Amino acid sequence: MPDGGRRFNSGWIGVVLVVLASLAPLGLNDYQQSFLLQVFLVIALAQAWNLISGMTGYVSFGHAAFFGVGAYAGALFLTWGFPWWLAVMKGAGIALLLAVPLGFLTLRLRGPYFAIAMLGLNEVGRIVATLWVDVTHGGTGLTLSPELLPSLDVKYFTMFALALGATLLVAGIHRSRFGLELRAIREDEEAAEMVGVNTTLNKVIAFVLSALIPGAVGAVYVMYTSYINPSSAFEHARNIEMIVVVLFGGSGTVWGPIIGAGTVMVLRELLWAQFPAAHLAALGVLLLVVVLYLPGGLISILRDRQRTRPDVLR
Amino acid sequence: MELLEPEILLQLLIGGLLAGALYALLACGLNLVFGVMRVINLAHAELMLMGAFGAYVLFTVFGLHPLVSLLLIVPAIFFVGYYLQRFLIERVVGRPMLTSLLATYGLSIILINLGLLLFSADFKSIPALQGSFLIDELAVSKPRVTAGLISLLLTVGVYLFLERTRLGKAIRAVSEHAQVAAICGIDVRRIRMLTFGMAAAMAGAAGVMLSVIYSFWPGSGVDFIQKCFAIIIIGGMGNFVGAFYGGILLGVVEAFVGGFASTQWAEAVAYLLLVTVLLIRPTGLKGVARA
Amino acid sequence: MKRRLSLSVLFSLVLAAMVFPPVTQAKDIVVGTSVALTGKYARTGQEQLQGFQMWVDEVNARGGLLGQKVKLVHYDDESKPETGAKLYEKLITDDKVDLLIGPYSSDVTMAASTVAEKHGMPMVSSGASASEIWERGYKNTFGLYTLAELYMDQILDLGKSKGLKKIALIYENTAFPRGVAAGVKDKAKKLGMQIVFEEEYGKASTDFSSMIIKIKARKPDMVIGGSYLPDSTAFMRQAKENRLYAKIFAFAVGPGLPDFGQNLGLDAEGVMGNTQWEPTLKLPGAKEFAEKYKAKYGHEPGYHAGGGYGAGYVLEAAVKKAGSTDPDKVRAALFALDTVNAFGRFKVDATGRQIGKPAYAVQWLAGERHIVLPVEAATAKVVYPFKDWGKR
Known part of the structure; x- marks a missing residue:
């Protein structure tokens, strides 16, 4: 809902965060900079998921599929001698090309059927990467030679740009007529259709946009880890992470995924190297608590409780 | 080609049917829950692994044979399921599908990682049943025959319970129409707890059966739950008998794909079936529910 | 309300600051590693770490390296690349x-x-043997193990000498097992033997029954697996269930470990495999290491423990030769080094690949594993052929 005051305020916070992130490489060591890079990665992925699932209510359990496709495309084009930025664009492009037909096919499915179909697609991606040995080297995976990789600063700023771009995209859609129509689909698809919303087209556009981002993110990610194999490209934990981050922060909102990503990543950083299992268990507990007790996410506590919140996931 | 020799086809078929019986036991429980409360329990395979690890602990600590522990594990996991329903699942029944999906998803993540903390990610196996029965030239694996037949027996038992007993009929009544059932004086809440307990017990039994055939680790559930999805989509969501046939079908198809293509392709069958069926028939082959 | 949102952002920043604790400068020489402590490679990863830990204890007892204490930092990589x-x-x-x-x-x-x-840090690699690793033009990876491609050579020679022709070859779809398989295919061609069955399987595979039914139909003389511990154990168990017979069964990794015999019991009898190292080898300090290891950890060291221990000694020799821990100097020292320790000889070629160490074949005999090939190092004679399941 239009709220000039809040928008002005969060806008300022946004500007401060952008400036901080741009200056950060000056004062941080490689490891700290890599940590921020991963925060941006999660923000970008979360916004992508937010775009389709938070806004339309079509819950995807397999958006990592597009991440995996982008990662493989990025790795392959890089080894075939393309410059890094072109490899990233190819990653996004291939994810987009796949998303168009997949969107038309899967978005006919409702509720759990869509969720399960996406989960299945992610697995199909993993299977293709495993069995297409000539191109992907199968289970061995692909390693990228260090001289092919762009510098950490390049990767950092690319990932930052993706996170920022994804956030601005969500913010833009949020305020547009398109965003309103997506939310109408979430509330009641039949009713939306009856008042003249082209639901199929809207859903597919949202889906394609939300696939494009993980595609590009995946390509940058592979340049950061310099290694990819079927299970790391199509990792199930990445799906969990996207969902938890968005729900924890506040689904269907612009700031929710950012707050969620910040909190979850810090938690993870404190835990993962020492207690990999504890870190995921903590995510599970977070997910349960949020689903049962805090359906609006962290952001709903921060906001004025009396305000009606039409933009929060039911 | 030697693959077409009847003996090999027969061996593949037997292997497939036996594996299918195990899938069926697992998937029928999942579908039972879906039928009664319209909740897809994403933690179903973790309940199964609870059974498998239960058998593992009883075997390594007390030396109990898995077939003996079955008698202890099934009631134990029934109560786990009963109270899970009471304290957790009951809260999401009747709420949007997404809520229950995410809640059971959260539960499954917690269970997997508790499993990792307790048992580490090493593969475990129980060397209690080994070797084979020889029928002429045909060798049939002892653990598989045992597990397959017990699974079949249990599934049929539950089916008869649902068909023949008063309580079973009440469960089916709730499954068909909860409000009408409530008006007829059925305690719907209690039925839901019993149903979830029963489904959990079925999963636990499947876990014990799994433990005598395969090696397993806390993350093994992911493959099984996705196979279950394929099965219930093929057999129809909420349809007990459909899930049974779907399970058998998947087992047999996997065995033949493993035989004629490769083990790696066999592992892919479930996902390919799942996606294909969903994309061709958006509500599944025999879908009863629309979200 | 505005303030609340700002506060939450501030809160996040404070949390972020917790992630970046101030860096303290340690005086010790810090050695870092990640090993599989969980997952498919856990069993072997643990041994490697324990072997290495024994070197750390020993070198510190001797007064450290370059007069400084050696400290080990290790993490669990969950068997995931x-x-x-x-x-x-x-x-x-x-x-x-x-x-x-x-x-x-x-x-x-x-x-x-x-x-x-990427960071120009030399790495002494004690747990890897696929030659693919050294075919990428890297300058910082130094192998200890005999190459995967050579693992089955002696066993294939044995098969040839017995007049065997048909080989069934199965392997996991990752780097090392593929390396073993490539070596087998190469050698079989040279020996004029025929691969009658070949199939890859996934990393998490535990069900080989359909595969075994197919293999059975091809009636191979030898079954060779490019495998690790869990898959080789599961395969043999299911081979028995399905009555698969061949004159030689040989697997990478699994049979080289005590667990193989523990898990399979009598079914392990006669299965061949290979090893990088055994305590019985005539190497300086091998026997002492094995005794100390057993006293400390309660079981015999497998070759992975020996590898971890040997890696420590290679590192020590290199640092002493370099006179510092400067990466460039250590790298140069590792390239130039030609030394023998409890694990065997260490000498690498210009790519960092191990060329100084031979391969050994083992066989499970009467519940124990013995080196059977090459004959000079053997502790028992090869038993041939594999005893059929019905006659055990």
């Missing part, structure tokens, strides 16, 4: 270790070595 890559990134940029020991398995090493290469 992607986790390994992240952990080496952390070891190098966050923990700022002085020296690196490689992870266990060729699979994880492929990923980790790329990170080491």
Whole structure:
């Protein structure tokens, strides 16, 4: 809902965060900079998921599929001698090309059927990467030679740009007529259709946009880890992470995924190297608590409780 | 080609049917829950692994044979399921599908990682049943025959319970129409707890059966739950008998794909079936529910 | 309300600050490694770490390295290459270790070595043997193990001498097992033997029954597996269930470990495999190491423990030769080194690949594993052929 005051305020916070992130490489060591890079990665992925699932209510359990496709495309084009930025664009492009037909096919499915179909697609991606040995080297995976990789600063700023771009995209859609129509689909698809919303087209556009981002993110990610194999490209934990981050922060909102990503990543950083299992268990507990007790996410506590919140996931 | 020799086809078929019986036991429980409360329990395979690890602990600590522990594990996991329903699942029944999906998803993540903390990610196996029965030239694996037949027996038992007993009929009544059932004086809440307990017990039994055939680790559930999805989509969501046939079908198809293509392709069958069926028939082959 | 949102952002920043604790400068020489402590490679990864830990204890008891104490930082890579890559990134940029020991398995090493290469840190790799690792032009990965491609050579020679022709070859779809398989195919061609069955399987595979039914139909003389411990154990168990018979069964990794015999019991009898090292080899300090290891950890060391221990001695020799822990000097020293320790000879070619160490074949006989080939190192005579399941 239009709220000039809040928008002005969060806008300022946004500007401060952008400036901080741009200056950060000056004062941080490689490891700290890599940590921020991963925060941006999660923000970008979360916004992508937010775009389709938070806004339309079509819950995807397999958006990592597009991440995996982008990662493989990025790795392959890089080894075939393309410059890094072109490899990233190819990653996004291939994810987009796949998303168009997949969107038309899967978005006919409702509720759990869509969720399960996406989960299945992610697995199909993993299977293709495993069995297409000539191109992907199968289970061995692909390693990228260090001289092919762009510098950490390049990767950092690319990932930052993706996170920022994804956030601005969500913010833009949020305020547009398109965003309103997506939310109408979430509330009641039949009713939306009856008042003249082209639901199929809207859903597919949202889906394609939300696939494009993980595609590009995946390509940058592979340049950061310099290694990819079927299970790391199509990792199930990445799906969990996207969902938890968005729900924890506040689904269907612009700031929710950012707050969620910040909190979850810090938690993870404190835990993962020492207690990999504890870190995921903590995510599970977070997910349960949020689903049962805090359906609006962290952001709903921060906001004025009396305000009606039409933009929060039911 | 030697693959077409009847003996090999027969061996593949037997292997497939036996594996299918195990899938069926697992998937029928999942579908039972879906039928009664319209909740897809994403933690179903973790309940199964609870059974498998239960058998593992009883075997390594007390030396109990898995077939003996079955008698202890099934009631134990029934109560786990009963109270899970009471304290957790009951809260999401009747709420949007997404809520229950995410809640059971959260539960499954917690269970997997508790499993990792307790048992580490090493593969475990129980060397209690080994070797084979020889029928002429045909060798049939002892653990598989045992597990397959017990699974079949249990599934049929539950089916008869649902068909023949008063309580079973009440469960089916709730499954068909909860409000009408409530008006007829059925305690719907209690039925839901019993149903979830029963489904959990079925999963636990499947876990014990799994433990005598395969090696397993806390993350093994992911493959099984996705196979279950394929099965219930093929057999129809909420349809007990459909899930049974779907399970058998998947087992047999996997065995033949493993035989004629490769083990790696066999592992892919479930996902390919799942996606294909969903994309061709958006509500599944025999879908009863629309979200 | 505005303030609340700002506060929450501030809160996040404070949390973020907690992630970046101030860096303290340690005086010790810090050695970093990641090993599989959980997951498919856990059993072997643990041994490697324990072997290496014994070197750390010994070198510190002797007064340390270059007069400084040696400290070990290690993490669990969960047998996953992607986790390994992240952990080496952390070891190098966050923990700022002085020296690196490689992870266990060729699979994880492929990923980790790329990170080491990126940062120009030499890495002594004790747990990897796929030659693919050394075919990428890297300058910082130093192998200890005999190459995977050579693992089955002696067993194939044995098969040839017995007049065997038909081989069934199965292997996991990752770097090391593929290396073993490539070596088998190469050697079989040279010997004029025929691969009558070949199939890859996934990393998590535990069900080989359909595969075994097919293999049975091809009636191979030899069944050879490019495998690790869990898959070779599961395969033999199911081979018995399905009555698969061949004159020779040989697997990579699994039969070289005590667990293989423990898990399979009598069914392990006659199965062949290979080893990088056994305590019975005539090497300086091998016997003493085996005794100390058994006293400390309660079981015989497998070759992975020996490898971890040997890696420590190679590192020690290199640092002493270099006179510092400077990566460039250590790298040069590792390239120039030609030394023998309890694990065997260490000498690498210009790519960092091991060329000084021979391969050994083992066989399970009466519940124990023995080196059977080459004859000079053998502790028992080869038993041939494999006894059929019905006659046991």
